[in-house]
Each structure stands twice: as structure tokens, then as C-alpha cells.
Amino acid sequence: MNIYDISRLAGVSIATVSRVLNGSDKVSDATRQKVLDIMEQNGYTPNAFARGLGLNTMRTVGILCADSSDIYLAKVIYLLERELWKQGYASMLCCTGYRLEEKEKYLQLLLSRSVDALILAGSQFIEEKSEDNGYLCEAAKKVPVFLLNGVLAGSGAYSVVCDDALAVKELADSLIERGSRQPVFLYRSPSYSGKQKLSGFRRSLAEHGLCPDGRSFLCPAGIPETARFLESLQAEGLCFDACLSSDDELAAGAVKYALAGGKRIPDELQITGYNNSLLSVCSTPEITTADNRVEFLCTTAVSLLMQVLGGKDVPERTMYSANLIHRATTRPL
Amino acid sequence: MNIYDISRLAGVSIATVSRVLNGSDKVSDATRQKVLDIMEQNGYTPNAFARGLGLNTMRTVGILCADSSDIYLAKVIYLLERELWKQGYASMLCCTGYRLEEKEKYLQLLLSRSVDALILAGSQFIEEKSEDNGYLCEAAKKVPVFLLNGVLAGSGAYSVVCDDALAVKELADSLIERGSRQPVFLYRSPSYSGKQKLSGFRRSLAEHGLCPDGRSFLCPAGIPETARFLESLQAEGLCFDACLSSDDELAAGAVKYALAGGKRIPDELQITGYNNSLLSVCSTPEITTADNRVEFLCTTAVSLLMQVLGGKDVPERTMYSANLIHRATTRPL
DNA sequence: TTGTAGGCGTTATCAG
DNA sequence: CTGATAACGCCTACAA
Numbered sequence: 222m223n224i225y226d227i228s229r230l231a232g233v234s235i236a237t238v239s240r241v242l243n244g245s246d247k248v249s250d251a252t253r254q255k256v257l258d259i260m261e262q263n264g265y266t267p268n269a270f271a272r273g274l275g276l277n278t279m280r281t282v283g284i285l286c287a288d289s290s291d292i293y294l295a296k297v298i299y300l301l302e303r304e305l306w307k308q309g310y311a312s313m314l315c316c317t318g319y320r321l322e323e324k325e326k327y328l329q330l331l332l333s334r335s336v337d338a339l340i341l342a343g344s345q346f347i348e349e350k351s352e353d354n355g356y357l358c359e360a361a362k363k364v365p366v367f368l369l370n371g372v373l374a375g376s377g378a379y380s381v382v383c384d385d386a387l388a389v390k391e392l393a394d395s396l397i398e399r400g401s402r403q404p405v406f407l408y409r410s411p412s413y414s415g416k417q418k419l420s421g422f423r424r425s426l427a428e429h430g431l432c433p434d435g436r437s438f439l440c441p442a443g444i445p446e447t448a449r450f451l452e453s454l455q456a457e458g459l460c461f462d463a464c465l466s467s468d469d470e471l472a473a474g475a476v477k478y479a480l481a482g483g484k485r486i487p488d489e490l491q492i493t494g495y496n497n498s499l500l501s502v503c504s505t506p507e508i509t510t511a512d513n514r515v516e517f518l519c520t521t522a523v524s525l526l527m528q529v530l531g532g533k534d535v536p537e538r539t540m541y542s543a544n545l546i547h548r549a550t551t552r553p554l
Numbered sequence: 555m556n557i558y559d560i561s562r563l564a565g566v567s568i569a570t571v572s573r574v575l576n577g578s579d580k581v582s583d584a585t586r587q588k589v590l591d592i593m594e595q596n597g598y599t600p601n602a603f604a605r606g607l608g609l610n611t612m613r614t615v616g617i618l619c620a621d622s623s624d625i626y627l628a629k630v631i632y633l634l635e636r637e638l639w640k641q642g643y644a645s646m647l648c649c650t651g652y653r654l655e656e657k658e659k660y661l662q663l664l665l666s667r668s669v670d671a672l673i674l675a676g677s678q679f680i681e682e683k684s685e686d687n688g689y690l691c692e693a694a695k696k697v698p699v700f701l702l703n704g705v706l707a708g709s710g711a712y713s714v715v716c717d718d719a720l721a722v723k724e725l726a727d728s729l730i731e732r733g734s735r736q737p738v739f740l741y742r743s744p745s746y747s748g749k750q751k752l753s754g755f756r757r758s759l760a761e762h763g764l765c766p767d768g769r770s771f772l773c774p775a776g777i778p779e780t781a782r783f784l785e786s787l788q789a790e791g792l793c794f795d796a797c798l799s800s801d802d803e804l805a806a807g808a809v810k811y812a813l814a815g816g817k818r819i820p821d822e823l824q825i826t827g828y829n830n831s832l833l834s835v836c837s838t839p840e841i842t843t844a845d846n847r848v849e850f851l852c853t854t855a856v857s858l859l860m861q862v863l864g865g866k867d868v869p870e871r872t873m874y875s876a877n878l879i880h881r882a883t884t885r886p887l
Numbered sequence: 888t889t890g891t892a893g894g895c896g897t898t899a900t901c902a903g
Numbered sequence: 904c905t906g907a908t909a910a911c912g913c914c915t916a917c918a919a
Contacts, residue, residue: 568890
């Protein structure tokens with residue numbers, strides 16, 4: 222069943238059918254109704270490929286993320302999809318993993334399918350070496366590219382980021398205010414946001430006259446892994462009275478470590494997480510964390526995206542602040 | 555840049571270019587190389603819409619789920635996407651929410667885009683009233699439809715399900731063996747899998763000579779909500795020495811409830827979750843749960859899907875058993 | 888091995 | 904307001 226069939230049945234030309242299909246006002250009501258009826262009766266659905274071919278768009282945006290099962294990214298993806306759907310766009314999901322080669326392949330696939338835009342969720346997409354980011358710049362020349370929680374200056378891509386550096390600095394500040402003198406910082410990867418958080422940590426320590434060197438660690442993912450990692454740190458003789466973490470999962474691991482070792486939280490060990498995810502309230506005691514406003518992130522990104530697609534000029538960088546949430550793993554003031 | 559440009563530059567016909575594109579062996583090596591070079595030099599990418607129009611497929615499958623930020627569904631979606639990608643298929647993600655109307659709309663969208671297949675993740679897609687499932691049957695006539703953790707007999711859709719009823723029965727059995735005489739069962743929704751689990755609970759109690767009536771409850775989602783719900787149950791005078799839950803989040807709420815009320819786990823209250831998600835090991839004590847083998851679920855579903863697309867005949871129903879994982883919220887035998 | 892030509896189902900531009 | 908007709912870019916018999 223195609224537009225020709227409908228036109229024949231309705232006794233009009235395909236042009237008229239197409240007009241009805243696209244809500245043109247240059248069709249008499251009688252004709253419109255007749256065509257509509259025929260379509261209804263025959264359960265006609267326009268062919269999206271043909272339409273895509275003519276219009277060169279299928280109203281689809283590609284969402285890339287390293288791992289959509291990550292509790293934080295999962296939320297991002299959910300919110301993005303819902304927001305895009307509201308705007309009449311479908312979402313192509315791509316879980317690239319962490320290897321550059323795979324990321325490029327996925328991006329290529331999406332481009333070859335003529336998606337209307339690309340959203341890269343999570344800071345795993347910014348590589349260390351700037352030449353490795355070339356493919357992103359190339360992509361940005363073809364379609365709008367949005368980086369969520371990542372910045373790539375001069376790439377032509379738009380970024381929406383939470384001020385992670387500031388949030389971690391404030392978290393560290395507050396721990397120090399609450400009596401910590403030997404905080405450590407655990408982070409999961411040296412990604413853009415990982416490095417931002419690290420810099421916030423170092424800045425806070427420096428401002429308080431504490432030496433930040435040798436107090437930040439790349440930590441393997443996973444709750445038990447994190448607990449073990451802290452045990453090994455302790456075994457090596459490192460002293461720490463607070464553990465800042467780049468995400469709630471690491472913080473949950475720190476809680477496990479304290480509970481297993483009989484360390485009282487928050488008296489002997491203060492802990493902070495990041496993201497305000499389910500994990501932060503699943504732990505007992507509940508974890509002090511930073512809410513990086515994932516909902517705001519997603520609605521803003523999609524709103525900006527729609528503006529860009531509408532030909533409007535929007536800022537290449539948008540940054541917003543997080544919201545600290547004090548719970549039971551930090552001392553009261 | 556299209557196939558005509560390439561053909562002109564290479565001094566061949568578009569048919570030859572197309573053959574090269576599709577890896578036909580009816581092209582001389584010299585010609586092939588020449589064409590390939592031209593493509594390379596010009597960064598040519600075939601237009602997916604045009605190809606889709608001719609072939610009537612874009613190698614895309616639609617993944618529907620109610621809420622991809624759910625920790626369990628997020629994993630399902632991740633695994634499905636990776637598996638589909640391996641097979642050369644892209645994934646269109648749709649988060650439908652829980653309203654029937656929205657589910658239908660999404661499914662319609664996917665169908666109108668001529669996806670090659672549909673995967674419905676989670677048992678939220680089977681409605682109570684069978685007439686409400688009509689749209690699924692209709693869809694199943696057009697493309698292969700896969701139900702993950704849901705069964706719709708006579709729909710023409712394929713289902714892959716974990717034997718949740720059995721798993722919960724075994725969980726209940728083991729709690730009773732471990733001394734529980736007054737277990738309760740908390741579940742989140744009366745969906746297909748919710749009802750399966752409930753039946754497993756009731757069967758276990760009945761087999762052990764315990765009356766299952768008035769011991770199962772629909773519980774609001776969320777950790778603190780669950781904790782409050784159990785408090786209200788207690789306040790109403792209900793006695794219980796074990797709490798089985800239809801997912802780990804509810805179980806985490808039960809742990810909170812016990813911890814807050816000073817009830818010793820597992821001596822005074824045994825708890826079991828479901829899904830073996832991160833939440834089950836984030837809690838302290840760690841939660842006894844059932845691993846419903848999400849990885850197996852997804853690889854099996856995609857493997858079956860590929861067979862169906864390849865024209866093979868596969869069983870309409872596939873069921874597999876879960877794996878019980880005893881942790882610290884249940885007593886040792 | 889290569890080329891020609893028709894078809895896939897729309898949209899859009901002109902005439903009328 | 905309506906109708907021909909030419910794109911859109913690729914695939915694939917069928918011919919050579």
C-alpha cells in the first residue's frame with residue numbers, strides 16, 4: 222500500500238495525497254477527508270525510507286555512550302530519549318564501550334544513517350591525545366554534536382557540563398571544615414570529568430594548606446574492588462580520615478571498607494560520593510553526595526539541540542552548578 | 555557525493571560501483587580497487603535511506619522498555635544493543651513509560667519506520683485485559699516480536715523468560731527451611747512477571763502448610779518508600795519474620811527498615827531480593843537474591859531473533875531457570 | 888566482467 | 904486547489 226494506491230482509490234493524484242499527508246492547507250476539506258478516509262480504511266502508513274530519501278532526514282538522533290548500564294548513564298539516556306520523543310525525534314542508541322576504535326565505528330555508522338544530530342553522553346568521549354578527537358571535529362562539521370559532561374574546545378561541538386570541579390572542591394572544602402586533615406580522592410578514570418573532579422580536589426586541599434600530592438588514586442570499578450583497594454591503601458600505611466569519590470559506586474565501596482574494618486562513619490572516616498544515584502541512598506549510612514542535576518542536563522541539551530536544528534545560534538558551552546546533599550557519611554557542622 | 559559521482563570519477567557505471575559497494579565477486583580486482591580508491595579519496599558514504607528504500611530494511615531493531623533507567627532494564631538494554639551491533643543491527647530505543655496508549659504509539663512509530671524486529675524488554679508490556687494486547691498481535695504479524703520476561707500466548711510473538719515463579723518458590727522454600735514461619739512477599743506491580751513471582755510465593759507457602767493469604771503486598775517503588783511501607787505493615791500489627799521481594803530495590807528498602815528498627819538481619823528478619831543487581835551488594839548486609847541471568851536472556855533473544863530473520867523456525871517460548879545466590883540476609887542452613 | 892534501465896515511495900516544483 | 908513530473912540514491916534484472 223503506497224501513495225499511488227491511495228491516490229487511485231481516492232480518485233486524486235499522488236501530489237494531493239502527499240499534501241494531505243503533510244498537512245498542507247492547499248487541499249479542499251472534501252478532498253482531504255476523502256483521502257484521509259481511504260488511508261484509514263486501508264491502514265496506510267507512509268514509507269519512512271522514501272520520505273527520508275526525499276527529505277534527507279528521518280528525525281532521528283544518535284545517542285552514544287560507553288555503557289548504558291551504568292546507573293548514571295542509564296538515567297541520562299532515559300531522560301534524553303523521553304525529551305527527544307516529545308520533540309518528535311527517535312533515538313538510536315549506541316553503547317560504544319571504552320575503545321576509541323569502537324567509538325569511531327559507531328559514530329561512522331550513525332553518520333552513514335544520516336542522523337539529525339549526535340549526543341555523546343558521558344565524558345569518556347574526550348581522548349587524552351587531541352589528534353584522537355579529530356573524528357569528533359569531523360562529525361561536528363556534518364551534524365550538530367552535543368557533548369554531555371565533556372568539553373572539546375574548538376571542535377565545533379556543543380557541550381553541556383556540570384561544574385564538577387567546583388562541586389568536588391566544595392565537597393572537599395566541607396569535609397575539611399568538618400575536621401578532615403587527611404582526605405583522599407578516588408576516581409574511576411582520567412576522563413574529562415575525572416580530571417575536573419581531581420582538580421577540584423587538589424584546589425581545595427591547596428587552599429587549605431594541605432598537600433594534595435599522593436592523595437588521589439585511580440580506583441578499579443566495582444563495590445568490592447573499591448573496598449579492597451582502600452584496604453590495600455591502608456595496608457601500605459597511608460592514613461586517611463575522609464574519602465572523596467568520583468561517583469557513588471566508589472563511595473559505596475568505601476562504606477563497605479569502613480563497615481568491614483570497624484571504622485566508624487563519619488567519626489573516623491567521612492565519605493562523599495557523586496551523582497546522587499540510587500546507590501547513595503541504598504547504602505547505610507546514606508552517602509553525602511553531589512547532585513549533578515541529570516534532568517537539567519538532559520532537558521537543556523535537547524532544548525539546545527532543537528534550537529540548533531531550528532537554525533538558531535546557541536552558546537557552544539553551557540555550564541551549571543551541582544547541588545551538594547549532606548547525608549550521614551559526613552559529620553554535622 | 556553519490557554513486558553517480560563515484561561512477562563518473564572512476565570511469566565505470568553505477569552498477570559496478572554498486573557491486574563494489576555490496577562486495578559482489580563479479581567485479582575485476584582492478585576495477586574494484588579503482589572504485590574503492592575513488593570512494594576513499596572522496597569520503598563517500600552510501601545513503602542509507604536510498605538503500606533502505608530499495609531493500610526495505612535498514613538493519614534496525616526497535617527496543618521498547620518502560621523505563622530504561624531501571625537498574626535491571628538498563629542492563630538488558632545494554633546487552634541487547636551490544637549483541638545486536640555484533641550482528642550488524644542498530645538499535646532504536648523507546649522508553650514508553652507505563653501507559654498503554656504511549657506503548658501503542660511507540661510501537662506504531664517503530665513499525666512505520668520499518669524496523670526489522672521488535673524487542674519488548676520487561677513484563678510491563680502484557681496488559682491485564684487481553685484485548686489490550688491486540689496491538690502486539692498485530693505487530694507480530696508484520697515483524698518478529700520478542701517478549702523478554704513476558705508471555706503472550708497465541709500472539710505470534712516469541713518469548714524468552716526466566717522461570718520467576720520457580721525462583722521465588724525456591725527462595726521462599728529456603729527461607730522456610732531456614733526457620734521462617736511468617737514470610738511476606740512484596741512486589742512492585744501486577745505485571746506478568748510480578749504475578750509469576752507471586753504464584754511461586756503462594757505455592758511455596760501452601761506446600762509448607764502455611765496460609766499465603768494476606769501475606770503479599772503491592773509495594774510502592776523506592777527504597778525509603780519500601781521501608782515506610784514495612785513500618786506501616788508492622789504498625790498495623792502484621793507479624794513477619796521474612797520478607798521476599800520481587801526486586802533488589804524493594805529488598806534494599808527492607809534492609810533499611812530492619813536497620814532503622816533495630817531488627818537483626820537475618821536472625822529476626824530474613825530478606826531476599828531479585829535480579830542480583832548492584833543494589834544487592836551495595837546494601838550491608840548483602841542481600842540474598844536470584845540471579846535471573848540477564849546476559850543469557852539477551853544473547854538468547856538476539857540469537858533467536860537472528861534465526862527468525864534468517865527464515866528459520868524457532869520455538870515460540872524459551873524458558874530458563876534462575877540461580878539462587880545466598881548472601882547475608884538469610885540464615886545459614 | 889560491465890552497462891542500461893526500471894523500480895523503490897516520497898516530496899516538491901511547476902503548470903494549469 | 905489539483906495534477907504531471909522530476910528529483911532523491913541505490914539495487915538489480917537483463918543485455919551486451
